[in-house]
Amino acid sequence: MTNTNNSLNSASSKASPKCWPILPAAGVGSRMQADRPKQYLPLHDQFLMDHTLRLMLSYPKFEQLVLVLSETDPYWPDSAFANDPRIIRAPGGSERCYSVLNGLRALEGMAAEDDWVAVHDVARPCLHHSDLDALFSAVENSAINNTGACGAILASPTRDTMKRGIKQPDGTITIDHTVERDQLWHALTPQVFRYAELKQALEFCLQNHLEVTDEASAMEQVNKQPLLVAGRSDNIKVTRPEDLALAELFLAQSLNQS
Template sequence: MSDSIWAVLPAAGVGSRMQADRPKQYLPLKGRFLLDHTLECVLSYPSIEKAVVVLSEDDPYWPDSQFASHSDVIRAEGGSERCHSVLNGLCALEGIASDTDWVAVHDIARPCLRHSDLDLLFDGLGDSGAILASPTRDTMKRGTLQADGSVVIDHTVERDQLWHALTPQVFRLGELRTALERALADGFEVTDEASAIEYAGGRPRLVSGRADNIKVTRPEDLALAELFLSQH
């Protein structure tokens, strides 16, 4: 692949579901910030030029990251939602990267990413890019919210070709920026970068990735991430 690859890592969220005293990306994990494990994996991958870390303007923890002064890290300011932060990260590459370059957007709270998955992802890129994903193994149910707040089963969802979207998600920089701008202008709810590309008419490929590439969202996920990192 001749075009350059850049990474964008949104890290401006507060992670309220972790019920912690700080954003989840700065929680301790095996003696370091969770975020430092993620950045180590991304920055040590030979094909990635630089990484844009999108942070809150008044982030007090970032200076203590081992990558705060790294020469291959570009800092950008976060937005009100993830999609705005990603767009800010893309704009931070203006004048540095080409619109035809690839950009890999990765959740900062996925510290268990492996280089082997990055190899598969970059080898599997199609015209509309690709995302890491995991085939659904469980029986899936569609629920219906009741007036009393309970949820009952509406129906069983066919799980054949049903996938959990993971990250990184990789697209042409210019195409992703345009797709995000269009979706936001139209008021379309962007749940991930692939949804913006889909809205613009693209059909990204699904590349099967490891199921241990988990996103740390709840307190119990931290112990699971530590276990997976210990197995690397």
């Protein structure tokens, strides 16, 4: 009877892959026109990045996370999470795709091939746990039902009329044509894929000089089809100065509701 129970326990553990968040945070955020990278701008008396780290580390599926930082980052020691043992540091790369790959390599020997990795923009501090629930429910159901989907990303359906622009010789941009918005989505994060599959896809794309704008695009380049999971529209990415005020508003609303 003991041997049977041990076998069942072993099978159960194999059926429950771990989930590893990876947060690229090595960018300089030049479009913010600030004196420091955007992840270190103040937001409700904390670093913007600290809000993101707190929401990720408080999610039940995440025991640890990988934070990808510039090796010359002078601001990290002032973070509230600088000495948190749950954070695994990885060195930043020249572009996001290299940083994410460095984050994946930092998990070698810890992550199993079929573990999930969730890559999230550190400049998206307004993510809700309910969106994480929906994302993991989608990938887990896909794995159970063997639908063939390689993973999933949070996304938002396009609501506005979309125009394809064309640059004129004088530098101005005019409308070339209106793009049909049906089935157009704004890609958000997190983006969730199997550890080994994402690592292999990124390595393949970089070795073959293929364009990688996000993790889903790397999977697309190797003929995979990630799921689109509708997420909240307040999961904004702080990119420009006006975004910071909007993030502050959304966080205030979230705090008032909790």
